[in-house]
Amino acid sequence: MPDHFRKFLPWIILGLVVAMFLSLGQGFGEQKKGNEVSYSQFLQRVESDRVDSVTMKGNAIEGRLNDGTRFSTFAPDSAKPVEKLRQHDVRIQVQPSESGETTVWSILISWFPMLLLIGVVIYFMSRARSGAGGAMQFGKSKAKMLTEDSRKAKFEDVAGIDEAKQELEEIVDYLRDPGKFQRLGGEIPRGMLLVGPPGTGKTLLARAIAGEAEVPFFTISGSDFIEMFVGVGASRVRDMFEQAKKNSPCIVFIDELDALGRKRGAGLGGGNDEREQTLNQLLAEMDGFEKNEGVIIVAATNRPDVLDPALMRPGRFDRQVVVPNPDVLGREQILRVHVRKVPLSPDVDLKVIARGTPGFSGADLANLVNEASLIAARATKRVVTQRDFEMAKDKLLMGAEKRSMVMDEEEKERTAYHEAGHALVSLFVPGNDPLHKITIIPRGQAMGVTMALPEKDRYGYQKNEITARLAMMFGGRVAEEIIYGHEDVTTGAGDDIKKATELAQRMVTEWGMSERLGPLRYAGNDQEVFLGDQLTRESHVSEHTARLIDEEVRRLIDEAESRAKEVLGKHLDDLHRLTKALLEYETLGSEDVQKVLKGEDPGHGDSGTQKPDTAKSSASVPSAGKGKPRDEGGTGGDWEPEPQPT
Template sequence: MKFNWKRTTIAYIIMLIASIVIFAILIPGNQNKPTEIPQNTLVSLSQEHLIKTIVIDGDRINITTTGNYPKQGDPSGEFFTYKETLTSIYEIPGFDPTGIEITPKGPSSFDWGSLLGTLIPMLLIGGMIIFLFSQARGANNQAMSFGRSRAKLFNVDKPTTCFDNVAGVDEAKQEVQEIVEFLKSREKFQALGARIPKGVLLIGYPGTGKTLLARAIAGEAGVPFFSISGSEFVEMFVGVGASRVRDLFDQAKRNAPCIIFIDEIDAVGRQRGAGLGGSHDEREQTLNQILVEMDGFEANTTIIVIAATNRPDVLDPALLRPGRFDRRVVLDMPDLHGRLAILNIHAKGKPLSPDVNLETLAKQTIGFSGADLSNLMNEAAILAAREDKKAIEMCDLEESIDRVIAGPERKSRKVSPHEREITAYHEAGHALVARMLPNADPVHKITIVARGMAGGYTKQLPAEDRYIATDSQFKAKLAISMGGRIAEEIMFNEMSTGASQDFKEATNLAKKMVTSYGMSEKLGPRTFGSKEEMVFLGKEIHEQRDYGEKTADLIDQEVEALIQNAYTSARTILTDNKARLVHIATQLMAEETLEGDELEKLFTEALPAAAPTAPVEPPLAKNDSPSEKKAEPVLQPRDKPMEPGTASPAIAPA
């Protein structure tokens, strides 16, 4: 419970005002307090017939005077009191009772006003103390309830998410929909002897919709749904996590049939026997309690546990066995139809311009997860609102794609004309090599506008979704990575730092081709190097060599050969098409961004008369015969590198 200072302050002010009002009403002020007089004054007042009434209250005599009392201005109704233990008022020497109304009240009279004046303040003080303690307990709820579960119980009467809000994971929806149907109509499955899965593990990359699918299950099931994160079980005190697990399943048993959803279960379900320290012992105790509750001596057939993780490789084998998590549901990246369905869901409620084509947008977002697509639509809406548009246009959506991939444009970045020219030739080199290679992905956009850490970039989009890659596609990627540096060398006869990220990616890809994918003729179809991961410590990966020094030299030679062949191939393309490279770079410096038909025209149109060069031929179609293929240019040896000590301008990596 969160402590609300505003509400507490208002409550204190109200209690203070109420206390002041009650004290003012019940406790008489100083002006009504009787004046105590001695016995001789009492006798004198009686002899002078200035006493109107006398009320005897135990050992106290309360006197009311007449209006003829000379010591006060108009003492009519003035109160006095005389206190002395008396057997009878008439025994006072010299007292004259003539004309005085004497009322004996007796010792049994009870002063209710004094009682209320004392009791009510005590009640107010006690209530204030209780209120303060209740607020303190609410503000420090963790300290008051260590072993209680923090799972949230969702209202089954008002579902906010259902299966209609989930798209792109049709197979996963079907798997979990059977669980919902079982909870609603058990007889259909029990008639065939089917047993409901005790646990369902949702596995997928971040952003693929695991938590969203769990919320949809809660909205569709119509049964109590408890949701908790794996990290909420573990505390610094040993035994707290296991106690929370027991309390969670006790609540679930009281609300059975129900569903328990544990998000990011890898926080508590990692393999046992790894790591050091007290937190390790606490995590193991918590995991042991989860194992017992899911499939222990007492089976809970009406409680279904659904867990989500993007690290199934670090989970304990005892947690993954049948009987605990009987079913594993994999949520992969959405394909073209899935992306289109996701875009339609997130486009609801947003005014779209008539030029918006979500199918075209889905084709441009290969590799995007559901979370990326949701962010894309939101960024497009923000961009449209920033420019005071009434509807979201296609240009806003395409701009949001670049923002999601590379970040926002840095138009305020000051770049010198020379660095701008280097960047233009660098990106034109990437694009021209990609256009010439038949196994490369089509070039969709070139820009020299800085985004994020990049001074410019060349965006390629595959024509279709791919789930496997070939060695020819990898070799094309290596050549494209070399295209930027080679274009700089050809035009400026010097090298810059702009290709550092290109070389890093090319080296990693060439190494994977040799050591992981078996794409080396000398080393053959095998893998090299074993990776061991400390599952308790997170993503620390230790690579161990399972090969000798001679094999290591061969791996280096094969990686070097792949990169040098890619370098030579890219250099031959750019050297033979230097005029085309200059034509593209010049137009890029003028326009800053080239895409679509305008970009395709630069690849195919005739060059100016000053530099006649044949247009770049598009890649061969898959059904073209080898005899129709254009002869590739003869590969030339790499030119002599620049002399040491030559200055190289630094630009942001592409």
């Protein structure tokens, strides 16, 4: 029953009861009013021999006339109608008085308003008591115990993160057969922390534990503990562990632990007292004087850097299971899981798709399969083809096509030269990732995109590879300067300049790639989220050092720009040739670009290149916002590679 209907159900029943009593009372009154006659009229009818028979119940008289009409009247106590009736040969029937029944009914009718008022008062008093009980429930835990029906995920549904899955399978094995581990003195970990970027499958692993474990499984979010009232969070933690102890052995899963377990005493305001009290209670419950035998805490977070050190020590979260983005084999396994219910064409090769999606998380791959299915459905296909997956991948990496943006020929030509400049520098400067696709069709926030994809998973980049990327970023602006002159460049390189500057600054201040400044870290701690700590760290850089940093960043940018100019100057004919092909076809794959550089017509290549419909053709000036931003985060200052449109 819906909640909104259940809320109004008592009022509906009350209204129906009132309507029923009113209708009964009204009908009874109308019936009495229609048949009742006065006692004098009754005597007149008797004297005129119009009455055939009567039934007497005490002073009440009911009768029937000769024509069959029924009537009723009431005789006074002093009246003696029997003799009168016998004189006129009226048949008389006497029944015992039913005054008790009539009295009950009349009492019920007369007392109904009072009873109704009493019922309403009782109803509201019960609601008030339940409200007070709800207030008392305010400090109760919001952890939900999963039922058997909701435990649908299994370990077989988790792919691409075999090491993390193995760690959690051990927990399930311990719960099923603790003696196997206790014989050798082993104890079950009290807590396991799942750490990894968003979308890598941390919550899915927890759901798999719930599906595999044959013990009660509680789930709650870290934000469910925090309230504006002091002491509520700590009360909820105590209640959660009390419930867990009653159902031990059991597993408690806390999602988004960073909402609860941030470092204490940090920040400008001295921290949040309510959150810190809640965290203190969690620490005491996990490893305090009272032992929680059989209660295993599994938590997940993508911000382990902000967690309190006391929460991370052994005895509380004994294990930290890293759930990273999958490698190429992991991506293929994840794709096979997600395509189980998708009808695939024989030309679909999941290995090729996995190789072409470096940096994709499990959630990204699930979204890729879903987008490919939607694209095939829009085209009214019966199966999903390899081309559908390629189109879905381009949509996720570069954004959806916006063919409705019709631009004039001059702007279209500028966009083509800009993207051709990026592509040529990417091809002829060693160290760049292989070129994947060029398009001058607006996609997402990008007005033109040049996409490069690494050949394999990368976990670090060399200095020459980063400088090659810097040169490629300036390829578009340099191409505009060569063709149109320095005074006629557009704002299209704004985002390229921004990303190149940030990359050069990280080379100097974080990665020690400057000979003048050496292998020292000069940047503020990116992991700190509080302004006070950043200001304190950045103030350690002297004015002289800050000037050197600016000079080194400027040197790297100037060298990258000069390198791009040198490459495009040598390949000016290729720049014109590639631009002409882009104006004709709008989108070129890597094989198509190679054909163009050899002087061949790309035609209908493997990448699906074809001449656009001129009525729907579009192009635009390069935009300052280009493509999908790369996540350059990560611990240790590593540059995490990801496909990057330029």
